[in-house]
Amino acid sequence: xxxxxxxxxxxxxxxxxxxxxxxxxxxxxxxxxxxxxxxxxxxxxxxxxxxxxxxxxxxxxxxxxxxxxxxxxxxxxxxxxxxxxxxxxxxxxxxxxxxxxxxxxxxxxxxxxxxxxxxxxxxxxxxxxxxxxxxxxxxxxxxxxxxxxxxxxxxxxxxxxxxxxxxxxxxxxxxxxxxxxxxxxxxxxxxxxxxxxxxxxxxxxxxxxxxxxxxxxxxxxxxxxxxxxxxxxxxxxxxxxxxxxxxxxxxxxxxxxxxxxxxxxxxxxxxxxxxxxxxxxxxxxxxxxxxxxxxxxxxxxx
Ligand code: KPL
Numbered sequence: 135x136x137x138x139x140x141x142x143x144x145x146x147x148x149x150x151x152x153x154x155x156x157x158x159x160x161x162x163x164x165x166x167x168x169x170x171x172x173x174x175x176x177x178x179x180x181x182x183x184x185x186x187x188x189x190x191x192x193x194x195x196x197x198x199x200x201x202x203x204x205x206x207x208x209x210x211x212x213x214x215x216x217x218x219x220x221x222x223x224x225x226x227x228x229x230x231x232x233x234x235x236x237x238x239x240x241x242x243x244x245x246x247x248x249x250x251x252x253x254x255x256x257x258x259x260x261x262x263x264x265x266x267x268x269x270x271x272x273x274x275x276x277x278x279x280x281x282x283x284x285x286x287x288x289x290x291x292x293x294x295x296x297x298x299x300x301x302x303x304x305x306x307x308x309x310x311x312x313x314x315x316x317x318x319x320x321x322x323x324x325x326x327x328x329x330x331x332x333x334x335x336x337x338x339x340x341x342x343x344x345x346x347x348x349x350x351x352x353x354x355x356x357x358x359x360x361x362x363x364x365x366x367x368x369x370x371x372x373x374x375x376x377x378x379x380x381x382x383x384x385x386x387x388x389x390x391x392x393x394x395x396x397x398x399x400x401x402x403x404x405x406x407x408x409x410x411x412x413x414x415x416x417x418x419x420x421x422x423x424x425x426x427x428x429x430x431x432x433x434x435x436x
Contacts, residue, residue, distance in 0.1 A: 276312025
């Protein structure tokens with residue numbers, strides 16, 4: 135029996151997932167908060183496009199999958215809205231920028247097998263009906279709440295969920311420690327997202343010598359908090375990783391830049407807000423990240 139993939143929302147990444155499912159002829163549905171015209175066209179990097187044929191939401195069994203690629207601040211209401219579709223064994227994958235969503239998910243869905251994912255694919259919603267795949271990337275996936283069964287059952291489920299995500303947003307790299315992978319991504323977002331949004335620049339502008347001290351200081355605070363939280367690292371390796379992503383995405387506007395400049399709510403609470411909260415818990419001073427957090431919050435209120 136083919137399994138069904140339900141995707142919450144028709145955001146840029148959600149629509150890429152739906153296009154992957156469509157191309158692989160996997161049954162899927164896109165769950166919308168309210169009735170409205172959804173994304174129907176996804177343009178791929180090679181110029182071809184996929185027309186989405188969305189289906190009605192269906193009740194999800196243990197063989198199916200719910201993927202939640204929504205913003206941090208939308209997560210709780212999305213789960214409240216759609217949990218009636220789930221059975222206690224339906225696996226759920228949270229695919230998000232930033233961190234903190236994991237706690238929300240485990241408190242709302244204490245019984246389900248839960249996975250976290252992060253992707254470096256780039257996608258842009260160019261209109262209410264069209265999404266463009268703007269950058270090739272990879273998707274990292276790992277388990278956070280295991281099934282209540284044997285390790286063999288867990289391994290089988292991990293393989294199935296990996297194959298389902300791989301059909302939608304390949305390549306999938308399985309992570310034994312997905313939290314560590316998310317912290318590494320967070321370290322990058324902590325630099326690029328607020329700086330580009332505040333200064334209204336592309337990611338590539340951060341190559342300028344003018345930004346290097348600030349980048350070093352953000353990474354230094356992040357390295358201290360990561361180490362205190364059990365993910366040991368150092369400033370130099372974070373700076374090197376940040377520089378690599380700046381070079382790889384030089385022409386892009388970061389997601390936070392796009393959110394702020396289109397007057398949308400940003401993901402600052404799951405990025406700098408998360409770091410500031412972890413710093414407080416571990417007794418570490420993070421004045422640079424706190425300043426960026428406050429500046430983005432002030433810009434969001436304008
Ligand atoms: O993840 C990103 C984002 O914009 O949110 C980066 C890696 C910074 C690329 O723009």
